[in-house]
Amino acid sequence: TQLLEQSPQFLSIQEGENLTVYCNxxxxxxxxxxxxxxxxxxxxxxxxxxxxxxxxxxxxxTFQFGDARKDSSLHITAAQPGDTGLYLCADYWISGAGSYQxxxxxxxxxxxxx
Amino acid sequence: xxxxxxxxxxxxxxxGKYVELRCDPISGHTxxxxxxxxxxxxxxxxxxxxxxGAADDxxxxxxxxxxxxxxxxxxxxxxxxTERGDSAVYLCASSLTGDSSGYGYTFGSGTxxxxx
Numbered sequence: 001t002q003l004l005e006q007s008p009q010f011l012s013i014q015e016g017e018n019l020t021v022y023c024n025x026x027x028x029x030x031x032x033x034x035x036x037x038x039x040x041x042x043x044x045x046x047x048x049x050x051x052x053x054x055x056x057x058x059x060x061x062t063f064q065f066g067d068a069r070k071d072s073s074l075h076i077t078a079a080q081p082g083d084t085g086l087y088l089c090a091d092y093w094i095s096g097a098g099s100y101q102x103x104x105x106x107x108x109x110x111x112x113x114x
Numbered sequence: 115x116x117x118x119x120x121x122x123x124x125x126x127x128x129x130g131k132y133v134e135l136r137c138d139p140i141s142g143h144t145x146x147x148x149x150x151x152x153x154x155x156x157x158x159x160x161x162x163x164x165x166x167g168a169a170d171d172x173x174x175x176x177x178x179x180x181x182x183x184x185x186x187x188x189x190x191x192x193x194x195x196t197e198r199g200d201s202a203v204y205l206c207a208s209s210l211t212g213d214s215s216g217y218g219y220t221f222g223s224g225t226x227x228x229x230x
Contacts, residue, residue, distance in 0.1 A: 004156075042118070042205050042221025043157065088156050097162075097170035100209075102149070102219070104156025 002027045004089055004105035012111040016078050021108040023072045023089035030093035032065055032072050033102070037086040048092065079112045086110075116140075118222035120206050126228045127196055135191040135225045139208030143220075146189050148181060149205040151224070157205055163189060196229045203227070 003026040013019055023032070031050045035043035047056050049065040049072070056063045060083075062075040076083055086109050090102040119138040127133050139146050144165055149157035159173040166186045174180075178196075183189040193200055203224040 041223050042207070044221070045219060090156070095170055095172070097172065098164075099147075099159075099162035099170035100145075100219075101147075101159045101162070101170075101173075102157070104158070106154065106156050 002091060002103050004091065004103065006087075006089060006105040006108050008108060009106070010109050010111075012113065013079055015080060015112055015114050018075070018077050019079055019110070020073050020075045021087055021110070023074075023105055025070045025091065028069045029065075029072075029091045031091070032069075033090045033092050034063060034072070034074055035088040035090060035104075037088060037107070038084075043088055076110075079110075081112045081114050084110060084112050118206055118208050118220050120204075120222040120225050122225060123223065124226045124228075126230060129196060129198060129229055131196055133193050133196055133227065135193075135204050135227070137189045137191070137206030137208075137222060139187065139189070139206070140220055141187075143208035143210055144186070145209045146183060147207040147209075147219075148189070148191050149207065149221075151203045151205060153202070160191070160204075193227075196227075198229045201227055201229045 005024045007022045033048050034046045037043040047063050052067045052069045054065045060077045064073045086107040088104050088107045090104045121136045146163040148160040151157040161181050162170040163183045178194045181191045203226050205224045207219050207221045209219050
C-alpha cells in the first residue's frame with residue numbers, strides 16, 4: 001500500500017513570506033497531483049505532473065517533481081491570505097478494475113496571516 | 115448543473131440509524147466517485163461508477179455501506195446501522211469518462227456526517 005507523507009503538517013506565516021511544502025511517497029507515483037482544499041469545500045486540482053524532474057508554474061506557485069518520481073515540492077512566493085487552505089498531494093493511478101483513483105496524503109494546513 | 119452538488123451539506127444522526135447521502139454530478143459526466151475524508155486525513159476512495167454500474171467498490175469499508183446510480187446520473191451513498199467511526203466528510207466527484215489525463219475530476223463540497 002502506497003503511503004504519502006506531507007510536511008509540515010501545519011504552517012502559519014505572514015503575508016508576503018515565501019514557503020515550501022513537501023510530499024514524499026513510499027513508491028513511485030503514476031502521476032502526481034496537487035490540490036488545495038478550503039474549509040467546507042472539496043479539493044480543487046492545481047496541477048498534474050508526470051515526468052521526473054518536471055517543474056510547473058502556476059502564477060506564484062512552483063511545483064517540482066523529483067527525478068525518481070517519489071517526491072515533490074510546492075513553493076509559494078509572496079504568500080497571500082487567499083492562499084490559506086489545506087494542500088494535498090495525491091497519486092492519480094488506475095486500478096485493476098479500471099477506475100482512476102486518487103491516493104491522498106494527509107495534507108499541509110497553511111494559514112497566511114494578513 | 116455547473117458543478118457537483120451534494121445534499122445534505124450536514125447530517126447529524128444517532129448511532130444505529132440509516133442515512134442516505136446524495137450526489138448530483140456535472141451533466142454528461144459518466145464517471146462518478148465517492149471518497150471519505152476523516153478529520154485530519156486526506157480523502158480515501160470508496161467506490162467508482164461508470165454509467166449505472168459500480169465498476170470498482172473495493173474501497174467500501176464493510177457491508178453497511180452501499181451506493182447506487184440507477185439512471186447513470188444521480189448517485190446515493192447509503193449507510194446502515196451507523197457507527198460513530200463513520201463520522202466524516204463524504205465527497206463525491208465526477209468526470210467525463212474514466213479520464214486518463216487526470217484533468218477531469220471535479221469534487222463536490224461534501225456532506226459532513228456526524229454520528230452521535
